[in-house]
Amino acid sequence: MKKISLMGATGSIGTQTLDVIREHPEEFRLTAMSVGKNIEEARKMITEFNPRLVSVQRKEDAETLSREFPSSVKVLHGDEGLVEVACHQDADILVNAVLGSVGLYPTLQAIEAGKTIAIANKETLVTAGHLVMEAARAKGTSLLPVDSEHSAIFQALQGEREKNIEKLIITASGGSFRDRTREELVGVTVHEALNHPNWSMGAKITIDSASMMNKGLEVIEAHWLFDIPYDRIDVVQHRESIIHSMIQFHDSSVMAQLGTPDMRVPIQYALTYPDRLQRPGKRLDLVEIGKLHFEKMDLDRFRCLAFAYEAGRIGGSMTTVLNAANEASVALFLDNKISFLDIETYIEKAMNAHQVIHRPDLETIHEIDLETRRLVSGWV
16 A cells, blocks of 8 residues: 655645545555645545644644644644655655645655655746756656646656657647637636636646646656757647647657546556556547647747746746746736736746846745745736
């Protein structure tokens, strides 16, 4: 039985990870978890899964849960609690499903503790990919991708040699506004942006999908996970989200991983790798689907994707700025303080204002992250 630590248990990936654990009680046990402020859901999860350790964001919530579950669970809070969850001594694998760069330091600590990491928190690699991958190589730690696109590439690589890769082809649904021109994006609402055509995800990642920043972050993540230059990573719009990504090899062969849009599939694969378990649910029927569509990505239309390629190629601290400016701008949009198109405007302004630091250390990354957020907030 694999014992699992889960950071971000109440988020979209977190709840679907719990679905997988629930479906295979003989294979998995939840030993530690973190939540943010959703204490009602935390109560239900503690009652059902009985983890040994729980971390919450606020001290007062930790005190409340400690009174309610006095003997069965240890409750911590804040950054220290998050690290304790990531490094729990009984855990075999950490699922990093938190949103944003808050996942970076706990991930580095989990690597140091020798934990296998199933990573869904792409911002960790975007913010400090060089530090994470260097630490993983030094400790011999496995980073198993959970994002459907990176899982697809990882699965297609099984039995293949990475030296034979010509390029990676990451697919993109196009998000909520894929059929709108830039002119038609003026004045769009938060409700409209959250209406994703294919996937059920959390608010932040759904907005990132609408702006195409999510795909930009995935390009940067793929660069670090698979050690591939940006010029050999393509993005193709694929409306149906059936082909999750592809690899083109230098003999012209193309390997693709296909499946219905269900994040529990790549989550379960990361938890069971290199084995596979049965999964309930609808099977892929290509005859029923009939047609698959592919379109070239327009980087003038999807400017956030262009910014991500630019930041990745510049490297150093620029990807930290990209991520921090995006997180701050998306939060402002969700609070109805800026327009949808302001997101990309603020990201571009932050990148233009930044003086790049090559190979920044963890403290420098943290300072740049905070300063970028302050800068963006000051523009409102």
